[in-house]
Amino acid sequence: MGLLYLKGKLGSSSMFLGKVDSNQRKGSCFKLSSLCSGSVHYQFLYKDKAIARYRRGRSVIVATGPATEAHAIATEPLTKDDLIDYMLSGCKPKEKWRIGTEHEKFGFEFDSLRPIKYNQISALLNSIAARFDWDKIMEGDNIIGLKTGNQSISLEPGGQIELSGAPLKTLHQTYDEINSHLYQVKTVAEEMRIGFLGLGFQPKWRLDDIPHVPKVRYDIMQNYFRKFGLLGVHSLLMTCSVQVNLDFSSEADMIKKMRASLALQPLATALFANSPFKQGVPNGYASFRSYLSSQFDKHRSGMLPFVFCETFGFEQFVDYALDVPMIFVYRKNKYIACTGMSFRDFMAGKVSVIRGQMPTLSDWENHLTTIFPEVRLKRYMEMRGADGGSLNMLCALPAFWVGLLYDEVSLHNVLDMIGDWSTEDRQYLRNQVPFTGLRTPFQGRLLQHVAEDVLKWAKDGLDRRCLNESVFLDPLMEVVETGMTPADKLVEMYYSKWGNNIDHVFRECCY
Incomplete structure (x- = not known):
């Protein structure tokens, strides 16, 4: 079971965390086990990479300044497939381009x-x-x-x-x-x-x-x-x-x-x-x-x-980003410097400042914001x-x-x-x-x-x-x-x- 991070719209930094059974993947199709956050619920259709969004109240959009932090603790190791799937989830039909x-x-x-x-x-x-x-x-x-x-x-x-x-x-x-x-x-x-x-x-x-x-x-x-x-x-x-x-x-x-x-x-x-x-x-x-x-x-x-x-x-871009040195991680509303380590090291549990913790896809998104x-x-x-x-x-x-x-x-x-x-x-x-x-x-x-x-x-x-x-x-x-x-x-x-x-x-x- 790997973690899946989804973002509602282009330009939004809102975070919604769900779980996808990676063993259910066939080609570009996935079985979605669960996905919800607060008053916003998503149905994720990987076949055409579309997202149906249902609102009950106002969603929270976090501005560029703060990092995103998971509302759930990772219980399974993050894999490279999870990172590739994250990038794939951005695909959308032309009528939804913005x-x-x-x-x-x-x-x-x-x-x-x-x-x-x-x-x-x-x-x-x-x-x-x-x-x-x-x-x-x-x-x-x-x-x-x-x-x-x-x-x-x-x-x-x-x-x-x-x-x-x-x-x-x-x-x-x-x-x-x-x-x-x-x-x-x-x-x-x-x-x-x-x-x-x-x-x-x-x-x-x-x-x-x-x-x-x-x-x-x-x-x-x-x-x-x-x-x-x-x-x-x-x-x-x-x-x-x-x-x-x-x-x-x-x-x-x-x-x-x-x-x-x-x-x-x-x-x-x-x-x-x-x-x-x-x-x-x-x-x-x-x-x-x-x-x-x-x-x-x-x-x-x-x-x-x-x-x-x-x-x-997507895989080659993920490989590139995995080896870019990290600058910080975000935990409990605090930034922690972790220079000198790569995200690949993080996935292997080698980031000493938060030793023993596994990265989430919100960590991955934060890392991408430090690549220019x-x-x-x-x-x-x-x-x-x-x-x-x-x-x-x-x-x-x-x-x-x-x-x-x-x-x-x-x-x-x-x-x-x-x-x-x-x-x-x-x-x-x-x-x-x-x-x-x-x-x-x-x-x-x-x-x-x-x-x-x-x-x-x-x-x-x-x-x-x-x-x-x-x-x-x-x-x-x-x-x-x-x-x-x-x-x-x-x-x-x-x-x-x-x-x-x-x-x-x-x-x-x-x-």
Whole structure:
């Protein structure tokens, strides 16, 4: 008997624990012994990977900050099959595919332009909760996030504020969700003389200026990444990104989407490049955020070349994640550092800080949140290559990937294009794009011209959805036509109308 963890919807961190008799498995079919949690009950149909959900009251959605912890103690050893089954359980038919968008932003004081401190963040979150009916998420006596329905607002390591959006059907709903969120945040923040900045890297201040966030998880992560030098800590505390979470229908569909999205992730980095400043001056990069994310802990980041091997599937991703060093475990509402051990060691009972305890699938999910490849696979796929930016760019990212990955014709166009790209080609793009963006030479032409083809396929894919969504690609159309990324435009303004004064960026990029 193995443990099965199920999550209700894409983007939710709610946990429901049941048991599956692994001896009853035949192919992809399972017999479900029992599955329930509180007032929510599930019927799990593995044959088509669908989940029927019945509510009696409100489910609890835990924001990104806290880890998940099992409501039951594992009584049977967790097996690799259980981990593979967990990934398989994310498969869903196309009509159930959804779009989950997340974005981060920097808070700053209008008067001093300095980063906001935790006491200001706390007051902001408490006011949003009171005025707009969000539930508070606490760690001890400290507020660390908010939740309502399937949306959450979380506090990131350097005080960045993140919206984790609900799983939505259309890009119009995504636009409305982000607009509503920004309206609520700005309504409260402006009364506090606080603004929020849409950039990929903190443009003016030093690491010492970044506020401490009272989340034990982040203290453990900072201590871990310090051993890779300050670049890892900079990446945690001083960057903002936008990402979209997307579904797959089967293992074969996942494989195609993983290969297409990994190969094109550097292209997305170039299109959304928006982190050209550091400590008040141009830093020489189109996406300094992307550069930083490639410079620490090679075990848990990068382009995952094994995805392009013929044998790739859920099992191979599980094998990869099993050997990534762990950072923490979560027990009795406490984070416990366990660096130096892998999840494979944990399953073998070799994690000395909790010796004798067996991992659960909630431990597995927590572990996956500490892995940062360009595309992260869970029970859905996370596109992680883009810098944070303006409202229009926040909506353009899901439009780009939905047009390419949710349409079979566009997806196969991408797969045909990247079919002869070697491991070295893909890694070259990953290494070079943070510096030169769309001006990166590639296979006899500039990446800008590769982007022209890809953007056309994305538009065609959206048009075939017949939902009038291709308008959300307009900002990217302008980027490709002009060759000017958001980073290029900001640097041009810095040297011209800003008179080499970085302070103007706070007005230019304020939501």
